[in-house]
Amino acid sequence: MNLASLAMRRPTALHSLGNMIRLESLVVLLLLILALSLASPYFLSVSNALNILLATSVIGILGFGATFVIAAAGIDLSVGSILGFGGVTGALAVNALNLPWPIGIMVSLLAGAFCGLVNGLLTTRARVPAFIVTLGMLGVARGAALVLTNGQPVYGLPGPMVWLGQGRPFGVPLPAVIFLGVAAITHFVLSRTRFGKYALVIGDNQNAARATGIHVERHLVALYTLSGFLAGLAGLVSAARVNSGDPTAGTGYELAAITAAILGGTNLFGGRASVVGTLIGALIMGVLQNGLNLLAVSSFYQQMAIGAVLVLAVWLDQLNRGRGRA
Amino acid sequence: MRREGLTYAAILLLSVGFAAAAPAADGPTYGVVLKTLANPFWDAMAKGITEGAKEAQVNIFEQAANSDQDAETQLNICNTMLERNPQALIASAINSSNLLPCMKTANEKGIPVVDLDANLDPAVTQRAGVKIAFTIGSDNIAAGGKAADFLAQHLGSNAQGPVLVIEGLAGNVTGEERAQGFKAELAKVAPGLKVVASLPGDWDASKAANIANDTLQRNPDLVAIFACNDTMALGAVESVFAAGKGGKVTVIGVDGTTDGVKSIKAGRLTATVAQLPYLEGIEAIKDVKAILAGQSVPAVVHVPTLVLTAQVLAQGTNPYLKYVK
Numbered sequence: 001m002n003l004a005s006l007a008m009r010r011p012t013a014l015h016s017l018g019n020m021i022r023l024e025s026l027v028v029l030l031l032l033i034l035a036l037s038l039a040s041p042y043f044l045s046v047s048n049a050l051n052i053l054l055a056t057s058v059i060g061i062l063g064f065g066a067t068f069v070i071a072a073a074g075i076d077l078s079v080g081s082i083l084g085f086g087g088v089t090g091a092l093a094v095n096a097l098n099l100p101w102p103i104g105i106m107v108s109l110l111a112g113a114f115c116g117l118v119n120g121l122l123t124t125r126a127r128v129p130a131f132i133v134t135l136g137m138l139g140v141a142r143g144a145a146l147v148l149t150n151g152q153p154v155y156g157l158p159g160p161m162v163w164l165g166q167g168r169p170f171g172v173p174l175p176a177v178i179f180l181g182v183a184a185i186t187h188f189v190l191s192r193t194r195f196g197k198y199a200l201v202i203g204d205n206q207n208a209a210r211a212t213g214i215h216v217e218r219h220l221v222a223l224y225t226l227s228g229f230l231a232g233l234a235g236l237v238s239a240a241r242v243n244s245g246d247p248t249a250g251t252g253y254e255l256a257a258i259t260a261a262i263l264g265g266t267n268l269f270g271g272r273a274s275v276v277g278t279l280i281g282a283l284i285m286g287v288l289q290n291g292l293n294l295l296a297v298s299s300f301y302q303q304m305a306i307g308a309v310l311v312l313a314v315w316l317d318q319l320n321r322g323r324g325r326a
Numbered sequence: 327m328r329r330e331g332l333t334y335a336a337i338l339l340l341s342v343g344f345a346a347a348a349p350a351a352d353g354p355t356y357g358v359v360l361k362t363l364a365n366p367f368w369d370a371m372a373k374g375i376t377e378g379a380k381e382a383q384v385n386i387f388e389q390a391a392n393s394d395q396d397a398e399t400q401l402n403i404c405n406t407m408l409e410r411n412p413q414a415l416i417a418s419a420i421n422s423s424n425l426l427p428c429m430k431t432a433n434e435k436g437i438p439v440v441d442l443d444a445n446l447d448p449a450v451t452q453r454a455g456v457k458i459a460f461t462i463g464s465d466n467i468a469a470g471g472k473a474a475d476f477l478a479q480h481l482g483s484n485a486q487g488p489v490l491v492i493e494g495l496a497g498n499v500t501g502e503e504r505a506q507g508f509k510a511e512l513a514k515v516a517p518g519l520k521v522v523a524s525l526p527g528d529w530d531a532s533k534a535a536n537i538a539n540d541t542l543q544r545n546p547d548l549v550a551i552f553a554c555n556d557t558m559a560l561g562a563v564e565s566v567f568a569a570g571k572g573g574k575v576t577v578i579g580v581d582g583t584t585d586g587v588k589s590i591k592a593g594r595l596t597a598t599v600a601q602l603p604y605l606e607g608i609e610a611i612k613d614v615k616a617i618l619a620g621q622s623v624p625a626v627v628h629v630p631t632l633v634l635t636a637q638v639l640a641q642g643t644n645p646y647l648k649y650v651k
Contacts, residue, residue: 042409042410042411045409047409048406048409051405051406051409054402054405055402055405055406058398151495152495152497153397153421153423155421155422155423155450156423156450166427238398241398241401241427242397242398242401242421242423242424243423243424243426243427243454244397244421244423244424246395246397246421248395249397249398251393251395251396289402290402290406293389293402293403293406293407294406294409294410296387296388296389298363298389298390299363299389299390299391299392299403300363300392303392
């Protein structure tokens with residue numbers, strides 16, 4: 001793609017709603033809600049809606065980080081492990097080191113951001129592929145969490161930290177508020193700021209981005225750091241929900257986060273990404289899981305269902321795009 | 327466009343089919359949250375619960391996390407279960423804190439909460455302000471004691487010699503209680519048998535094998551090994567046989583796992599104090615029905631254990647054998 005067409009494409013891609021979120025995803029979500037409302041009398045209620053938002057919050061926050069990294073044609077496989085590492089370091093800071101709770105929160109967030117920074121630096125400076133770097137971090141961060149805790153959960157967080165995960169201001173679970181708040185901020189950053197637009201341009205064509213004067217390496221480091229930071233935040237919320245820093249927390253969540261982004265229409269190979277899409281993608285998984293739980297479907301089948309929905313959503317997208325070209 | 331429309335129609339049809347297939351629950355329903363089903367112990371527990379529900383004529387609404395470490399997912403499952411307003415919540419928490427928010431909500435809704443297989447720490451639970459109707463599980467101190475009784479009977483109460491105890495993960499209550507129960511009872515019933523070492527094997531077979539190996543170097547006259555679970559006992563047995571002392575050292579485990587039973591039948595492991603999760607599942611449902619009917623149930627319900635040996639397995643007459651899965 002040459003620069004002229006790049007410049008032509010960008011504004012339309014960003015400003016047309018049809019391209020910003022994949023309508024197929026929204027249709028799938030609405031169909032799921034419709035079907036589950038018919039299937040279970042317990043599904044359609046305010047308290048269950050809040051319950052779904054609460055259950056989806058941690059995966060969703062990870063998904064927003066994944067959206068930025070994938071937008072720039074990167075991949076971050078380490079967020080599940082960073083989640084565990086972030087939760088554990090925060091819990092240890094307040095428990096083993098007896099530091100005040102605001103420091104505990106800072107430790108979780110900074111631990112996550114630090115892991116992300118290392119991912120970014122190794123990817124850009126050492127030129128090791130992101131897939132390998134973050135696969136390595138998946139092992140290192142998980143191992144570090146297990147070493148620090150001797151494999152055992154760290155029980156008991158101070159009241160204000162627990163409140164982050166269990167508080168219900170005006171009856172709304174706080175993790176759901178954080179989830180939607182992060183969605184709003186990251187949506188603004190991705191669609192309205194230079195930071196977000198550059199990520200998409202890099203994902204579209206790295207060489208072209210470099211040619212237009214974008215500092216690609218520095219930008220990628222920032223994107224991986226953001227992903228790590230959000231994983232640290234997710235770790236904090238997750239630990240607060242269960243009132244313990246668990247070194248095994250978040251195992252496998254990296255794939256759920258990527259699934260949420262892809263379900264929402266983000267292109268795995270970069271250049272097209274939407275936070276609102278990821279929000280919808282995470283909710284598809286959350287609604288499906290909640291509905292299947294309400295219907296007493298075994299957790300083994302739930303994994304199959306989510307896998308099937310992922311392939312289905314992308315397939316619908318392909319059909320649509322094929323039609324557009326024809 | 328037509329193909330796409332067809333696909334949407336297919337999704338809709340599938341969903342409606344799903345809706346039609348959804349079980350219509352009438353009569354009382356108990357919610358059951360397990361740790362995982364991908365594990366023989368919990369599988370046996372789930373089967374016992376199903377059997378208990380059939381006997382008690384109640385519906386069961388049962389869910390489990392994918393692994394016994396996925397604490398947050400289990401909390402999500404528990405929260406979702408409360409949306410269905412079950413008559414009771416029977417839960418095996420993955421750790422002592424992860425389900426407390428859900429249990430608190432259950433308390434607020436007036437739904438009695440049962441601690442299945444004693445996973446909660448009473449102090450932590452009380453601090454969180456969560457009320458538990460009753461706790462059901464094996465008595466781990468008694469299980470250790472039964473192992474000591476069996477050893478005294480097997481070797482004779484006048485037997486002399488060194489004994490090795492392989493504990494669980496350091497700091498884990500279950501392992502500590504089993505080891506404690508074993509040592510206290512052994513001192514009473516066979517004072518000639520002396521515990522020369524009591525070391526944590528971290529529930530791990532190869533660690534237990536190393537501990538057994540090292541102890542055999544130092545105490546070649548070792549007469550018995552008590553391991554706090556079958557996995558470790560099986561590791562220790564391999565060291566005993568590798569050292570050419572097969573059959574000369576009595577090895578006893580706890581749990582009654584399928585592998586443990588196989589090893590006993592093969593003449594390697596001497597005995598295991600079997601827990602009976604199937605029976606525990608049946609008992610839990612029965613007791614829940616009792617409290618809902620206004621009857622009282624002890625705050626801690628102990629499920630019996632069964633000492634499995636080659637002889638007991640061969641005879642096949644013990645009534646509890648049918649609960650060994």
